[in-house]
Amino acid sequence: MKHLKIGAAALLMVVSSQAKSQKTAVGKLDQPVNCKNIREGKFLRPNYPEGIWYMTIKNNVQTEYFNNGKDYIKSTLVFVDDCNYKAIVLEKSDKNDPVQIGDVFNNQIVETQDNLLRVQSRMEKNKFELIYVKVKK
Template identity: 50%
Template sequence: MKYIKTISLAVLFLGVSQMNAQKKATDTQKKETAKQKQVDNPTKCSNIKDGTFLRVNYPKNLWYMTVKDNVQTEYYNDGKDHIKSSIVFVDDCNYKLIVLEKTEEANLIKIGDVFSNKVVATQDNYIKIQSKIDNDQFDLVLIKAKTK
């Protein structure tokens, strides 16, 4: 009988300690969620108008982009190839890209192609863009490289 009481007491303490551990984990998750920065409100669409941009999880030698004086140039293949487009802003957050030149013949993008882009969200130096051409749509997350 003494063993049953001891085991019951041990199980009770184990259950209480497990509940405390779960509560601490939940509290930690809540604090971490609260620390995560919210998206900019309003969206800072002007961030796309000038600078050097990288794609999230892409090394710079694979792809990067510059925007200056309403010209967007995307570099890839270690900067050996590029696609240059003219930027026409429809409003602060919407713009069209008109492809002016490209260096790689095998690339499916053609001179004269028009992309409709929209800045849908920003957060610090991150920019989420929705891009459409014909019936295709895709989302890009870019990070604006810091200037020295």
């Protein structure tokens, strides 16, 4: 039982450190926010190896890759303005993934810093925040 409590505590610490790292920005933020950075490129997430997750955006098509690129979710992007866009799921490879074709994610870029983008995403009543790192060429 003691080992179970220690394991649970360790897991909680890892999860909370991941959550903190997603909210931490270092340095001076771009003024104004550089929202056009999301329009095209390859993106990673801090503390996520590329084999777990990466995303590409080209010609208003966003593709998120998982499982070393074996699985994906493809969405079309509809820009409301430079900093607000909708991602509408078009295809997915993993039938067990809870994301469904036709799901709409409303996204807002709230902060940028060089190649970092902080994005707030909403789907129905669920709201979450993501940090993307744009891979420099």
